[in-house]
Amino acid sequence: MSTDAPAHSFAQRWRDRREYRRPAEERIVPAEFGVEILRDRDAKAFVTQHHYSGSYPAARLAVGLMRRTGVDQSRLVGVCVFGVPMNERSVPRYIGVEPNRGVELSRLVLLDEVLSDGESWFVARAMSMLRAEKPEVAGVVSYADPTERWDADGNRCKPGHIGVIYQALNFGYFGRSCARTLVLSRAGRVVSQRALSKIRNEERGSDHAARQLVDMGAPGRSLGEEPRA
Template structure:
């Protein structure tokens, strides 16, 4: 991980999602908070929404999930139009590394921030504010928050842009401290541009708990089925060779932090 400062670029649009494809709303668009409510939701509801909406199609390990509901009118039922997942960082050392040595148990990560394309611009700042307020009640032990912005776009094998790069504009607008860039790495991408989880591959190779679920995930990304009696290590090697996966060199995500 690096804390070297660098220039970040601001954009005039707010990113939204629908069916795992990105879309945009004007940043100056008025947002009426009276039409929306933020409140905790169950893991299953958050997972169903996030996997259907976000480009990754995946849900991180979560501690709490906050939903954004639209109250369109007294005559219409409310609708879930956004979710923030307060998650456990994949790497335990991420919290102390980015938050000045803070105990990992006292930190949390914004693992997903997803809004429907019907939510007006600037809705994410209001939603983040409500989420932080709820977090202080639901997780009073938390003293620091970490989130990453991924600056690298994702394309499908046919060249379609699935996800543009992010510069953390929303986090900067919400007074997030830009802490630097995470370590560079190589991503493994499926044909549709989604990233293969290295943790999932490790579970399969080592035949750890959760390996069966990880195999199903890999198959959903285009990998062949595992052969009877095939070792986890052999299967991962063959799956990556036969599944038409691609490799992409990534310079590292941009890290933002808050003290609570």
């Protein structure tokens, strides 16, 4: 399929951080699938291996999509992560409740073997598990970013998407979020503004944040150099 195909004509899939596309008219066989709550370490291993970001958020609950065919054992083919929103004002703004009563759908990644309507089937059941496990949660926010990202070598590291799955699940649309500038590493990964703030202000965790920057390719801090510099 050509790279300029309309976003609604295919479903994005991932394996080892590479994008794959499934035709929109496909239908999964529900009898082959189930969902279960994952341990954080298992969800993190899957997400960092396959999701384009290569990163794992601060999670409140991680749900796995399991597939079993024939006599084979069930295996993990997708993960949905409900996490702590990066902006604590987003939950009060969009849901109208205290920050800890809302979560963000922070990661959704399905392997290329999952047919095209697997997202809506999976997320609907993941949200049911969220309601059962976290009854204090009143709502879920998520974001669709249509902007592609490219690394320093000109390779596309993040495709754009327009939130077709959220429309299919009857999410409410509240317009665009606030405009902001993202700082990217040479590999096209987003550098957390919170991490930069920790370094500038020498807060707890600043050393770890600085090591992450160096791992991304930034030069190390010089002897006597001010954190803000």
